[in-house]
Amino acid sequence: MQFKILVLTFKGPSRSRSPPNLCDLTPSHPVRSLRSAGSGLCFTSPASLTPPPPPPPVGRRALSHSAPTLWNSIPGGRYCASPRPLSLSAGVAEAAESERERRLVDHLYSGLTRGDRACLAEAITLVESSHRRKKLLAQLLLLRVLSHERDKAGRRGAERPAFRIGLSGSPGAGKSTLIETFGKMLTGKGHKVAVLAVDPSSNKTGGSLLGDKTRMTELSRDMNAYIRPSPTLGTLGGVTRNTNEAIILCEGAGYDVILIETVGVGQSEFAVADMVDMFVLLIPPAGGDELQGIKRGIIEMADLIVVTKADGDLVVPARRIQTEYTSALKFLHKSSKIWKPKVMSISSKSGKGIPELWEKMTEFHTSMFASEELQIKRQNQLKVWMWNLIRENILESFYNHPAVRNQVPSIEAKVVHGEITPVLAADLLLKAFSTKE
Numbered sequence: 001m002q003f004k005i006l007v008l009t010f011k012g013p014s015r016s017r018s019p020p021n022l023c024d025l026t027p028s029h030p031v032r033s034l035r036s037a038g039s040g041l042c043f044t045s046p047a048s049l050t051p052p053p054p055p056p057p058v059g060r061r062a063l064s065h066s067a068p069t070l071w072n073s074i075p076g077g078r079y080c081a082s083p084r085p086l087s088l089s090a091g092v093a094e095a096a097e098s099e100r101e102r103r104l105v106d107h108l109y110s111g112l113t114r115g116d117r118a119c120l121a122e123a124i125t126l127v128e129s130s131h132r133r134k135k136l137l138a139q140l141l142l143l144r145v146l147s148h149e150r151d152k153a154g155r156r157g158a159e160r161p162a163f164r165i166g167l168s169g170s171p172g173a174g175k176s177t178l179i180e181t182f183g184k185m186l187t188g189k190g191h192k193v194a195v196l197a198v199d200p201s202s203n204k205t206g207g208s209l210l211g212d213k214t215r216m217t218e219l220s221r222d223m224n225a226y227i228r229p230s231p232t233l234g235t236l237g238g239v240t241r242n243t244n245e246a247i248i249l250c251e252g253a254g255y256d257v258i259l260i261e262t263v264g265v266g267q268s269e270f271a272v273a274d275m276v277d278m279f280v281l282l283i284p285p286a287g288g289d290e291l292q293g294i295k296r297g298i299i300e301m302a303d304l305i306v307v308t309k310a311d312g313d314l315v316v317p318a319r320r321i322q323t324e325y326t327s328a329l330k331f332l333h334k335s336s337k338i339w340k341p342k343v344m345s346i347s348s349k350s351g352k353g354i355p356e357l358w359e360k361m362t363e364f365h366t367s368m369f370a371s372e373e374l375q376i377k378r379q380n381q382l383k384v385w386m387w388n389l390i391r392e393n394i395l396e397s398f399y400n401h402p403a404v405r406n407q408v409p410s411i412e413a414k415v416v417h418g419e420i421t422p423v424l425a426a427d428l429l430l431k432a433f434s435t436k437e
């Protein structure tokens with residue numbers, strides 16, 4: 001194992017350059033300027049340390065001797081090297097120190113970019129890992145895949161990038177039947193289709209409701225399709241991290257249509273809408289007062305509303321629902337300058353409307369790309385992704401902070417009994433959070 005050691009040594013006299021906490025520990029009041037004051041040499045005065053340090057090893061092995069000696073041996077002029085800019089890959093480069101790990105990343109990268117499904121599966125498992133070391137390796141792999149994708153984009157020029165489509169609908173809306181029919185049509189046209197199924201309930205039920213291969217039996221046997229449930233770790237941050245990273249890997253593996261399926265419960269569909277080019281809401285025709293049952297917010301996110309199961313006895317109700325949604329959309333806020341959300345009806349069983357669905361989707365993608373709205377949308381999504389992760393991580397550190405954990409029960413009880421206001425309670429907990437762990 002190899003270590004890289006960085007020793008930071010601060011000179012007592014150059015007060016302005018030392019961190020304030022070190023200045024406080026080493027009060028130094030020189031009565032006159034040192035002759036060497038401008039030369040950057042280091043002097044230590046262990047006697048002036050308050051409180052006194054534990055007795056150090058004596059002689060040349062003592063830190064108080066070796067640190068200044070080491071410092072003074074640096075060629076002049078390098079003492080005050082300007083701070084190095086933060087290197088994005090610095091944190092992950094450390095991860096590749098071990099030969100075995102470097103080989104793993106190389107193997108996954110070359111396999112994945114060759115389109116090897118086993119490598120893609122292994123790479124997604126790596127990015128889903130919560131193990132610290134594996135997370136670092138995953139970032140290293142993702143950086144390489146992203147760089148490969150940038151090269152591909154350069155070569156592609158004015159051609160559209162992979163198409164990320166979110167499909168959301170309540171349980172039984174007809175998502176998996178549509179993906180099966182639609183996916184097969186796309187692979188028949190020469191596309192490579194990846195299906196990522198986001199299931200917010202998976203960690204509670206201990207198993208995935210979505211993404212189960214038995215739901216899309218034929219598509220899962222198709223060599224140009226790849227189906228993968230995306231475990232969410234039970235949090236929205238989990239949905240964001242795992243799914244976004246899985247999208248990057250699937251695109252790196254050459255999949256040009258990425259379908260992200262989510263069940264329309266909870267908040268996961270909002271997270272999915274923030275990571276796709278086009279968000280499609282599926283509405284089944286049965287029920288009656290569907291419009292009331294669907295969250296208004298999610299209708300506003302939809303670029304396309306698809307009324308499913310428009311066959312047999314359901315043709316008439318499907319047509320009625322299509323009319324209802326078409327009028328409802330007129331009153332909703334539009335997020336795009338060039339695209340007006342549309343409503344269409346399809347039948348995955350008979351195949352009616354499926355080619356038209358793809359036509360509509362392609363029209364969306366082409367016009368969004370040509371107007372550069374797609375590129376701006378993707379850039380904004382990257383920022384949303386970053387801030388969601390920051391929010392999630394800060395909250396996690398907050399809940400896990402020992403002082404916060406200790407105080408939460410009593411402060412919550414005081415809020416509930418009206419002894420303190422929620423504002424004061426939040427202030428107290430935030431103050432506890434800002435204390436050292």
Ligand SMILES: Nc1nc2c(ncn2[C@@H]2O[C@H](COP(=O)(O)OP(=O)(O)OP(=O)(O)O)[C@@H](O)[C@H]2O)c(=O)[nH]1
Pocket residue numbers: 169170171172173174175176177178209215263308309310311312346347348349350
């Ligand atoms: N008549 C008709 N029935 C359909 C159609 N599509 C799906 N169904 C039926 O609707 C039911 C639910 O379909 P799924 O595709 O499993 O729906 P889902 O949204 O994936 O449901 P979950 O897996 O519970 O989230 C099944 O019994 C399907 O056979 C269609 O186009 N026409």
